[in-house]
Amino acid sequence: MSDGELGDRSLLDLFREEAQAQTRTLAAGLLALEASPTDAMTLESCMRATHSLKGAARIVGLPRAVEVASAMEDCFVAAQQGHLRIDAARIDTLLGGIDLLLVAGDESGPPLAPETTAAFAARLAGETGVREDIETDGAMGASMRAGEPEAALAPEAPLDTSAAPPHAEAGATRTEADSHRMMRVRAATLDRLVGNAGEALVGARRVRPFADSLLRLRHAHGDVLGQLGQFEEQHAEKLDPGARSTLGGIRASLGALTRQLAQRYDDLDRLERQGTRIAQRVYDDALQCRMRPFADVAHAYPRIVRDLARSLGKRVNFEIEGRATQVDRDILDLLDAPLGHLLRNALDHGIETPAVRRASGKPEEARLTLEARHSGGKLLISVADDGPGVDLAALRESVVARGLASAEAARTMSDAELFEFLLLPGFTLRDTVTDVSGRGVGLDAVQDFAKAVRGTIRIESMPGSGTRFVLQLPLALSVVRCLIVDVGGEAYALPLARVRRALRVSAASIAMLEGQQHITFDGRPVGLVSARQVLGASGTPRARDDASVVIVGGEAGLYALAVDGFRGEHTLAVQPLDSRLGKVANVTAAALLDDGEVVLLLDVDDIVASVGRLVRDGQLAGVAHTAAAEAPRAKRVLVVEDSLTVRELERKLLEKRGYAVTVAVDGMDGWSEVRHGHYDLVITDVDMPRMDGIELTGKIKGDARLGHVPVMIVSYKDRDDDRRRGLDAGADYYLAKGSFHDDALLDAVNDLIGEATS
Numbered sequence: 001m002s003d004g005e006l007g008d009r010s011l012l013d014l015f016r017e018e019a020q021a022q023t024r025t026l027a028a029g030l031l032a033l034e035a036s037p038t039d040a041m042t043l044e045s046c047m048r049a050t051h052s053l054k055g056a057a058r059i060v061g062l063p064r065a066v067e068v069a070s071a072m073e074d075c076f077v078a079a080q081q082g083h084l085r086i087d088a089a090r091i092d093t094l095l096g097g098i099d100l101l102l103v104a105g106d107e108s109g110p111p112l113a114p115e116t117t118a119a120f121a122a123r124l125a126g127e128t129g130v131r132e133d134i135e136t137d138g139a140m141g142a143s144m145r146a147g148e149p150e151a152a153l154a155p156e157a158p159l160d161t162s163a164a165p166p167h168a169e170a171g172a173t174r175t176e177a178d179s180h181r182m183m184r185v186r187a188a189t190l191d192r193l194v195g196n197a198g199e200a201l202v203g204a205r206r207v208r209p210f211a212d213s214l215l216r217l218r219h220a221h222g223d224v225l226g227q228l229g230q231f232e233e234q235h236a237e238k239l240d241p242g243a244r245s246t247l248g249g250i251r252a253s254l255g256a257l258t259r260q261l262a263q264r265y266d267d268l269d270r271l272e273r274q275g276t277r278i279a280q281r282v283y284d285d286a287l288q289c290r291m292r293p294f295a296d297v298a299h300a301y302p303r304i305v306r307d308l309a310r311s312l313g314k315r316v317n318f319e320i321e322g323r324a325t326q327v328d329r330d331i332l333d334l335l336d337a338p339l340g341h342l343l344r345n346a347l348d349h350g351i352e353t354p355a356v357r358r359a360s361g362k363p364e365e366a367r368l369t370l371e372a373r374h375s376g377g378k379l380l381i382s383v384a385d386d387g388p389g390v391d392l393a394a395l396r397e398s399v400v401a402r403g404l405a406s407a408e409a410a411r412t413m414s415d416a417e418l419f420e421f422l423l424l425p426g427f428t429l430r431d432t433v434t435d436v437s438g439r440g441v442g443l444d445a446v447q448d449f450a451k452a453v454r455g456t457i458r459i460e461s462m463p464g465s466g467t468r469f470v471l472q473l474p475l476a477l478s479v480v481r482c483l484i485v486d487v488g489g490e491a492y493a494l495p496l497a498r499v500r501r502a503l504r505v506s507a508a509s510i511a512m513l514e515g516q517q518h519i520t521f522d523g524r525p526v527g528l529v530s531a532r533q534v535l536g537a538s539g540t541p542r543a544r545d546d547a548s549v550v551i552v553g554g555e556a557g558l559y560a561l562a563v564d565g566f567r568g569e570h571t572l573a574v575q576p577l578d579s580r581l582g583k584v585a586n587v588t589a590a591a592l593l594d595d596g597e598v599v600l601l602l603d604v605d606d607i608v609a610s611v612g613r614l615v616r617d618g619q620l621a622g623v624a625h626t627a628a629a630e631a632p633r634a635k636r637v638l639v640v641e642d643s644l645t646v647r648e649l650e651r652k653l654l655e656k657r658g659y660a661v662t663v664a665v666d667g668m669d670g671w672s673e674v675r676h677g678h679y680d681l682v683i684t685d686v687d688m689p690r691m692d693g694i695e696l697t698g699k700i701k702g703d704a705r706l707g708h709v710p711v712m713i714v715s716y717k718d719r720d721d722d723r724r725r726g727l728d729a730g731a732d733y734y735l736a737k738g739s740f741h742d743d744a745l746l747d748a749v750n751d752l753i754g755e756a757t758s
Contacts, residue, residue, distance in 0.1 A: 488537025
């Protein structure tokens with residue numbers, strides 16, 4: 001590439017940056033003119049922006065951009081002089097001109113066709129009543145056709161803007177021109193800077209243990225000096241001069257060494273504090289380099305909302321709150337699509353037409369708000385409208401009609417559980433497909449985005465008052481606020497954005513439900529699972545009277561993850577795993593704690609999926625715990641029965657007699673439970689799904705560790721061959737349901753294992 005070509009390329013880069021900044025000003029000005037068409041300051045701002053772009057385009061050698069900018073400038077000058085009014089239709093055309101200006105500076109796409117720019121200039125000139133007058137030598141203004149009436153804007157044919165980018169792209173082009181000094185830095189360089197700064201901070205903090213060891217040594221020397229002095233006082237009369245001299249020399253040496261240690265400790269302490277302070281400052285500054293204001297992405301949306309609202313025949317007052325909220329660069333770059341989906345969803349589904357709003361007593365102009373703020377160490381971004389809210393009845397009907405849930409289950413679902421269906425791929429409440437909605441694509445993409453950045457999405461709706469979508473995201477992808485837990489002697493981190501609650505539960509509050517341990521959380525049963533089993537940690541946890549539990553997951557899959565202990569909350573600089581490892585099960589990244597210990601960041605979605613597989617395969621183990629020491633041990637009975645009625649009858653009979661009862665819904669569930677628990681007796685039905693009682697009995701009796709456990713078969717089938725098959729499999733007792741009464745069952749249990757307590 002020649003020097004001239006390199007110079008031209010640099011100028012084009014500068015033009016693109018100026019075009020991004022000036023068109024951003026233009027777009028904001030045009031939207032403001034829609035509300036106040038004669039505002040002098042806004043007209044002046046728009047005119048100057050187009051004039052600057054015209055001059056810059058001429059210098060770079062972009063004649064098509066010169067034509068577009070000149071036509072737009074003529075329009076603004078005419079409006080300033082009172083010859084025309086900037087109405088909504090003209091704004092449509094002028095916004096199309098912004099798209100053309102951005103295309104003109106984009107060397108990656110095809111150049112603007114002369115016919116396209118000529119058509120734009122001719123149409124705008126005809127509409128404004130202003131003759132085309134492309135200025136030379138930077139002169140401003142244009143000659144007006146005196147006395148020509150204002151022309152209507154409505155175009156006879158649409159303007160060809162096929163080469164122009166869509167509004168979301170044109171308006172979303174970002175700039176950093178608001179900085180007095182700007183330097184381009186590769187994203188990978190910033191990532192390395194953050195990583196190195198984090199390691200420097202950890203290294204600085206690791207000096208503290210050495211300083212503390214010196215302090216302990218200093219105190220030890222002081223103790224020795226004190227003891228030596230006491231010895232001399234107690235034995236002063238018995239010590240000869242030589243011994244006293246020797247002790248004096250030792251005391252002097254220890255004193256000098258203690259003073260040296262004190263000095264070295266002070267020096268090391270000062271260096272540690274200074275190094276940590278500097279490293280923390282470098283780390284914070286490095287992180288700040290990754291942060292950008294929310295306005296960098298939000299500036300595009302007023303135009304998107306305005307254009308879509310007009311196409312839908314709706315009137316909307318759109319507000320953006322929290323423009324200055326700092327957002328991590330990587331998250332900001334990913335926000336365009338999900339926020340676009342949420343805004344389109346609000347405009348098409350959430351907001352009524354003016355006529356409908358008027359009939360319901362609402363202002364014809366709806367309110368739509370986009371907000372970004374920090375709260376509790378998280379980034380919250382919400383899109384809220386004041387429409388009618390989600391039609392829960394229609395949502396329930398759609399869920400049932402699509403076969404996603406039974407009518408009975410749908411009736412008992414909470415609002416939050418129903419809202420989860422709106423986030424499923426392909427789910428829509430629309431019967432017809434339009435250019436805006438109806439294909440069920442949009443909200444599922446928003447949920448995918450939230451999961452990808454370790455965040456969540458929440459839907460809130462009030463009938464008649466509107467709907468609010470809330471994205472709860474980490475403040476940064478490279479820095480995550482986490483809960484640190486111990487599992488099998490190792491440290492693991494759970495992103496706080498995915499943690500519902502961390503709590504301790506007593507052994508007494510752990511109940512068995514359908515063969516699985518549960519605790520009660522927010523008034524509903526939540527399955528209790530062992531983090532050791534999910535993560536494959538070795539060893540057996542110490543039995544305790546309580547359990548440390550982390551509630552994770554969402555409405556569709558909520559679990560109580562039992563860990564060995566809590567270490568507290570920490571802000572971690574996350575480092576991605578080596579790509580050569582591939583996808584590591586249940587783990588998403590790694591980080592360093594302050595003391596240099598490596599901690600793995602858990603993938604909550606993977607955890608939930610892993611638990612689901614364990615449940616389906618009947619391999620979910622219980623969480624070990626101990627009862628109060630003074631309480632007598634109740635003998636444990638496992639009831640394996642697929643009939644809810646029979647299962648509950650047997651459970652109540654046995655518990656009333658004092659036995660501790662666990663239930664399993666089929667043979668597979670029973671086999672999993674008996675392998676991981678300690679039972680004095682197993683009572684099983686014969687006919688059950690997945691594994692029948694005969695097979696279960698054979699497995700128990702064939703297991704070297706479990707063969708001693710008595711098995712009672714209780715069945716409606718009282719045929720000789722069924723009884724023989726059961727006894728051949730190793731059953732200790734066979735009881736027919738058709739003939740047994742309460743006492744018969746309890747007597748049989750007593751015969752096999754004795755009274756309930758031992």
